[in-house]
Amino acid sequence: MKTACDLSKAIYGDVINVDYSIAILPWGAIEPHNYHLPYATDCILSQRISMDAAHLAAQSGINAMVLPPVTFGSQNPGQRELPFCIHGRYSTQFAILTDIVSSLHYQGIKKLLIVNGHGGNSFKNMIRDLAVDYPDFMLASCEWFKITNFEHLIENVGEHADEVETSVMMYYHPELVQLSKAGDGQSQSPRLKPLAEGVIWMPRNWSEISIDTGIGNPHMSSAQKGEDIVLPIINKLSQIMVDMANHK
Numbered sequence: 138m139k140t141a142c143d144l145s146k147a148i149y150g151d152v153i154n155v156d157y158s159i160a161i162l163p164w165g166a167i168e169p170h171n172y173h174l175p176y177a178t179d180c181i182l183s184q185r186i187s188m189d190a191a192h193l194a195a196q197s198g199i200n201a202m203v204l205p206p207v208t209f210g211s212q213n214p215g216q217r218e219l220p221f222c223i224h225g226r227y228s229t230q231f232a233i234l235t236d237i238v239s240s241l242h243y244q245g246i247k248k249l250l251i252v253n254g255h256g257g258n259s260f261k262n263m264i265r266d267l268a269v270d271y272p273d274f275m276l277a278s279c280e281w282f283k284i285t286n287f288e289h290l291i292e293n294v295g296e297h298a299d300e301v302e303t304s305v306m307m308y309y310h311p312e313l314v315q316l317s318k319a320g321d322g323q324s325q326s327p328r329l330k331p332l333a334e335g336v337i338w339m340p341r342n343w344s345e346i347s348i349d350t351g352i353g354n355p356h357m358s359s360a361q362k363g364e365d366i367v368l369p370i371i372n373k374l375s376q377i378m379v380d381m382a383n384h385k
């Protein structure tokens with residue numbers, strides 16, 4: 138009988154005699170999500186999705202440990218000025234990830250999957266550096282909202298505190314969603330033409346492109362939509378865990 142463990146709740150006795158073949162690291166942010174979702178939305182959703190996928194993976198024969206979520210997300214100008222929006226800079230995030238990899242490696246746990254819940258986070262260069270320093274450690278990342286294609290399930294495509302995030306939160310935690318207070322999540326294209334065209338990249342100034350901090354109208358959200366969106370994601374994520382765990 139294999140097991141999925143939630144390290145946020147586990148006690149030492151739960152863990153000590155189990156051989157974990159993979160650790161999962163949910164990674165979020167602390168930031169406003171329009172007027173209707175909690176600051177910790179990206180942490181909560183990546184953690185819940187990781188746990189559900191880990192339970193499924195246990196049924197497929199692997200022990201998966203889900204670590205507590207990392208709360209430090211990378212923020213944009215115009216966003217980090219907002220009260221209690223916390224900007225986790227690259228060097229902070231890299232130090233956190235390095236310490237986690239170093240600890241797990243020392244303990245003989247050599248596979249880690251980051252399940253990212255915040256669009257501003259990017260781990261590629263960190264993972265490249267750690268692949269140099271820990272060549273026998275398998276470190277990968279994914280973003281839960283990019284694992285499957287669910288555009289056919291939603292009315293209003295968005296990006297932040299949108300119909301997708303709101304629906305998935307309504308599925309997991311309806312008590313944390315105050316949809317009647319939500320703004321329309323209207324957004325404007327950046328004024329700089331090549332940025333709007335997507336041929337250059339720089340962080341967008343959030344206060345210039347969104348009034349309520351949201352991008353995407355959340356008003357058509359529902360718990361049913363959240364379930365329809367998230368169940369295929371959980372299925373695929375559990376398969377990713379199994380594939381990584383079994384990879385020699």
Ligand SMILES: [Zn+2]
Pocket residue numbers: 170178179254255297298302
């Ligand atoms: Zn979010």
